[in-house]
Amino acid sequence: QVTIGILALQGAFAEHQAAVHRLSLTIRPVAILVRTPEELAICDGLIIPGGESTTIALLARLSGLLDPLKEFVKIKPVWGTCAGAILLAQSVIGAKKGGQELLQAISISIARNGWGSQVESFEVPLSVEGMKDSETPFIGVFIRAPVVLELSSSPEDTPIQVLARLPAELLPPALSGLDDSDPKTIVALRQGRHLLTTFHPELTPDDRFHEYFVRHCVLSTI
Numbered sequence: 001q002v003t004i005g006i007l008a009l010q011g012a013f014a015e016h017q018a019a020v021h022r023l024s025l026t027i028r029p030v031a032i033l034v035r036t037p038e039e040l041a042i043c044d045g046l047i048i049p050g051g052e053s054t055t056i057a058l059l060a061r062l063s064g065l066l067d068p069l070k071e072f073v074k075i076k077p078v079w080g081t082c083a084g085a086i087l088l089a090q091s092v093i094g095a096k097k098g099g100q101e102l103l104q105a106i107s108i109s110i111a112r113n114g115w116g117s118q119v120e121s122f123e124v125p126l127s128v129e130g131m132k133d134s135e136t137p138f139i140g141v142f143i144r145a146p147v148v149l150e151l152s153s154s155p156e157d158t159p160i161q162v163l164a165r166l167p168a169e170l171l172p173p174a175l176s177g178l179d180d181s182d183p184k185t186i187v188a189l190r191q192g193r194h195l196l197t198t199f200h201p202e203l204t205p206d207d208r209f210h211e212y213f214v215r216h217c218v219l220s221t222i
């Protein structure tokens with residue numbers, strides 16, 4: 001059995017739990033809601049949902065989870081969606097005054113709400129590298145999503161694998177004119193054991209990202 005934790009301090013955690021429980025895999029994953037260090041300790045992998053990254057970080061500190069989370073990301077797989085993606089980044093632009101706690105698991109910098117204030121949310125069909133049934137696009141649901149600004153170029157860091165980009169012709173007005181290789185077009189990536197999506201797969205009935213992450217957690221427990 002594999003135990004997938006869903007950080008359940010704030011945001012779209014219930015939708016992630018439902019998506020993991022919908023998967024039909026030979027090893028049936030159990031998705032537990034994580035609100036304490038004891039709950040985190042029994043997880044083989046963790047999903048950090050979308051919501052408000054500053055609120056999630058603050059609640060993590062108040063519930064004594066911040067340091068255990070920082071230790072967890074050093075050894076186990078974590079997938080951050082939207083606000084969760086911000087928490088996994090090395091650095092963030094647009095943090096509230098007083099700064100923002102980050103888990104610094106993935107060596108990128110990211111901008112909060114980076115698509116511009118006119119573009120609160122949008123949906124885009126994405127083609128995702130290495131995904132099952134890859135000819136069927138994955139519908140990316142973006143809600144006040146962050147934008148990847150820069151990938152680390154340090155040779156000491158685990159290489160970053162880009163899994164999906166927004167096609168240049170579908171970029172929102174705030175980012176129009178970028179070329180396809182600009183880091184800002186990246187919306188899904190993987191670095192070593194960690195996964196990051198700036199959109200919300202848990203808000204669609206398509207469970208391929210959840211399956212991808214759970215398989216990856218199963219492999220890392222063997």
Ligand code: GLN
Binds near residue numbers: 081082113143144145
């Ligand atoms: N804008 C939010 C933040 O900065 C993220 C939005 C989301 O998770 N849908 O934390």
